[in-house]
Amino acid sequence: MPCETPRVLELQKVEATTELLGIFSEIFRTPVQRDSDESMHEETQSERLTRYRNSEQCEVSDPHECAVIHYGTGAHETEDNESTDGVKKI
Numbered sequence: 001m002p003c004e005t006p007r008v009l010e011l012q013k014v015e016a017t018t019e020l021l022g023i024f025s026e027i028f029r030t031p032v033q034r035d036s037d038e039s040m041h042e043e044t045q046s047e048r049l050t051r052y053r054n055s056e057q058c059e060v061s062d063p064h065e066c067a068v069i070h071y072g073t074g075a076h077e078t079e080d081n082e083s084t085d086g087v088k089k090i
Contacts, residue, residue: 043051049069057063057070068074 052060052066052069055066057066060066
């Protein structure tokens with residue numbers, strides 16, 4: 001009989017492990033359902049401005065807006081061009 005006791009304990013461990021594996025498989029098989037409206041955060045203008053300031057043009061959805069934020073509107077270019085009228089651009 002002393003040989004049977006370790007065998008019984010071993011079977012109990014196997015049963016417990018099998019039960020845990022069953023629980024884990026159910027958890028991983030069942031997808032977590034989230035309401036898409038709740039999980040989507042609407043970005044504010046302030047958040048968007050901060051994100052664009054910290055990003056490069058290739059990282060944002062509107063590269064033109066990113067250029068305006070980083071380099072300005074380009075109005076200074078027209079003023080500079082008025083003073084160089086008639087000069088050939090290279």
